[in-house]
Amino acid sequence: xxxxxxxxxxxxxxxxxxxxxxxxxxxxxxxxxxxxxxxxxxxxxxxxxxxxxxxxxxxxxxxxxxxxxxxxxxxxxxxxxxxxxxxxxxxxxxxxxxxxxxxxxxxxxxxxxxxxxxxxxxxxxxxxxxxxxxxxxxxxxxxxxxxxxxxxxxxxxxxxxxxxxxxxxxxxxxxxxxxxxxxxxxxxxxxxxxxxxxxxxxxxxxxxxxxxxxxxxxxxxxxxxxxxxxxxxxxxxxxxxxxxxxxxxxxxxxxx
Numbered sequence: 039x040x041x042x043x044x045x046x047x048x049x050x051x052x053x054x055x056x057x058x059x060x061x062x063x064x065x066x067x068x069x070x071x072x073x074x075x076x077x078x079x080x081x082x083x084x085x086x087x088x089x090x091x092x093x094x095x096x097x098x099x100x101x102x103x104x105x106x107x108x109x110x111x112x113x114x115x116x117x118x119x120x121x122x123x124x125x126x127x128x129x130x131x132x133x134x135x136x137x138x139x140x141x142x143x144x145x146x147x148x149x150x151x152x153x154x155x156x157x158x159x160x161x162x163x164x165x166x167x168x169x170x171x172x173x174x175x176x177x178x179x180x181x182x183x184x185x186x187x188x189x190x191x192x193x194x195x196x197x198x199x200x201x202x203x204x205x206x207x208x209x210x211x212x213x214x215x216x217x218x219x220x221x222x223x224x225x226x227x228x229x230x231x232x233x234x235x236x237x238x239x240x241x242x243x244x245x246x247x248x249x250x251x252x253x254x255x256x257x258x259x260x261x262x263x264x265x266x267x268x269x270x271x272x273x274x275x276x277x278x279x280x281x282x283x284x285x286x287x288x289x290x291x292x293x294x
Contacts (some may be wrong), residue, residue, distance in 0.1 A: 226251025
């Protein structure tokens, strides 16, 4: 009896590898099935596969990768508190390109492309008004022609719900008046007046707006000719990208 029992145990041990082999083949089949599904981008079929796999293993949501073209790694937008994905950021960039193109078409059609420049980088869209397009020299009151230009460009500026930052700049010619003792006050007044105008006239939410004056200290050209000084006398409307807005939100705020 003991010899028969020993032979029976040996027989069981020899066949046990089949269980592991069957598990391995099953898992290998699932892997190739997943790879095949990923090669043919079909979100519905992929979701069905994912659900079926989840039913089998009980952990499909953690083992099956997201379907191609589906939502990618999420990032949090500090400015709005909403979650943006890589795909959403790419869509935002594409939207920026469309807005930039429309703005450029407008400035060219109105003959403003020499004094109103539209640029785009990773921080968003920067609309630069140089010379006396918006403000007369030494003044911070919006001119009538400025209001017309802003009215025409507002649909483009406001076609995406991103933060707007207004920056005022001057040339290096000193100003000393009772209202503007220096270029600091002049550049800041121009920025804040435009911020207030956009808020009051076009009902842009104040939370989206910010303004800053930089005086003469951020020139884009040498202050050596009348033409170059006109370039430095500028106001910039910046449509911030989500990434730039998040970076702004993370900057330490001054304590009152």
